[in-house]
Amino acid sequence: MSTTPGAGLSRLNAIYRAGVLGRRPRVPADFGELERLARRASSAVAWAYVAGGAGEGRTMRRNREAFERWAIVPRMASGAVERDLSVELLGQRHATPLLLAPVGAGALMGDDSDLHIARAAAATGTTYVLSNQGCNPMEDCAAAMGDASRWFQLYWSKDEGLVDSLIGRAEAAGAGALVVTLDTTVLGWRPQDLNLGSLPFSRGVGIAQYTSDPRFRQIVAERLGRPAARPQVTLGALRTLLAMSRNHPGRFLANLRSPVPRASVETFLDIYSNPGLSWDHLATLRERTRLPIVLKGILHPDDARRAFDLGADAIVVSNHGGRQVDNAVASLGALAGIREAVGPGPALLLDSGIRSGADVFTALALGANAVLLGRPYMYGLALDGQRGVEDVIRNVIAELDLTMALAGTPDIASITRDRLTHT
Structure with a gap:
């Protein structure tokens, strides 16, 4: 796939030309149908883990409601024939502002899940944040990706030697950043899993x-x-x-x-995770790695300030896809306040609730430099393996490109707050 300007029209043409021959996409272009078919293709255990959320599911719903409260205001006659979707993150140029979020226990949705995802990310020029709770070793994923961009997610273990070992392996595997997950020092209350008595890790999945x-x-x-x-x-x-x-x-x-x-x-x-994780632990990272440090799970402006004061290179505004705290603030709802608190310079990524290219546009307009996509690509994996993941990525990027074209924004920098209105 080309993620250069024109990605949207290229994707439309490919799908419609296949339609002339009687071929319909195996992976639906809309999230609702994608979710419906993926649920049908998944086991009850897999669906509970991947699609489920914390408590009554209020945080998951709030993530989506936050997007519904904003509307895009298109501007006409921009005269821009092409769009530049590229962004700079942590000193490297990325073809698009879309990254793949780390998702644990992916083998529930398909064998060798992380390898399929890694190859799909490489094929589409998309950075993949390798999961610390993955089902394939990071070295195997790195080999599958070649020179393609990848980051590594770190869960801070109770064993400090294991923390150092995982960091060292990530560096050796060519990770471009270390993404430390802060919001899962203990597992959240997840009724879908609890009602099945199912924890994938207890069966050796995701370790x-x-x-x-x-x-x-x-x-x-x-x-x-x-x-x-x-x-x-x-x-x-x-x-x-x-x-x-x-x-x-x-x-x-x-x-x-x-x-x-x-x-x-x-x-x-x-x-696997340290309930006592503190800012004192995080302060040791600069001495332990040469990689850029990204702290994931920030929702409060004071925590964002502290992260950057501590030397973080970026943060991910995230509520873990609504999987940890029920009735928590929406990630998108927290984004604007955090951007105001830290100013225009620091790198902010938005995770939780992204479902479409229009969602990406909205997050960028509210201050994100890039976004992480989670459940949608896992649903693509369930439907068609590596190709399914690629199709989901291509669809989201294509819609972002078309939205930019129709909204009159020729590049990512032109997606600003005045392109939205609160509804």
Whole structure:
């Protein structure tokens, strides 16, 4: 795909020309139908985890309602035939202001999920934020992407040695930035998962960055050297053991006979995130990495100021897609206040609630430098693997390009607050 000016018309032409031959897109062009078909293609467990939110779902709804409160005001006769969608982030030029958000346990939607997503990102020139809770090791994803841009998400573990090991691996894998997730020091209350008694990590799904890590394996070995309680034997426990063995690196039968897969899952659940994460921890990052630092999960202006005072290179205004705190402020609702607090210079990314190119336009007009796309591309993965992810990316970028054309904005810098009105 070309993400140069004209991406919108190119996408329209490709779809309509295929239509002349009787071919319809496998991935719908609108989010509502995309969501409906992806739900039908997904298991109940997968859908609960990927599509579900915290509590009563109020934060998820609020994310969308925030976009509904703004309307684009098109301006006519701009005379611009072409659009420049490129942006500069952290010293690098990106073809578009769209990045792929990190989504954990993606294998629920398809085997080798992170590899399919990585290849789709590379094929479309889109930066992929590799998930710390991914299902393929970051090194494999980096190899699949070649020279394409990727960042790495970090969950701050209770084990500081593991934190350093993951950072070092991200640097070696060519990550362009370290994205530290702040809002998941503990899991939120997620009824869809709870009602199924389902946590993917407890079955070994989404812990590939850990089982591939030398420090983590050392911690597991130390655990195996200590006496352990015998697990309760039930049919469900046996199914879980089979899943652990299947998802752990190595041969299935060997894993089935080994205590390592179960010990790995238990170790992960014990240490993957640090409930005591503080600004003092974050202050050590500059000494621990040469990568640009992005802090994800900021919703309050004071936290934004503190992040930049601490030396962060960018922040992500995010409520984790509504998955952590029910009845929290919408990410888009927090964006304008944070931009006002930090001024025009610092890099702000917007995450949570992006569904379309028009949404991207709105977020940029309210002060974001770029946005992160999450659930939509996962739905594309469920429908058509790598190609499905590519189609979702292409559709969002195409709509952004067409919206810019019709609104009279020739480049990203011209998408300003006066292009919106509050409804």
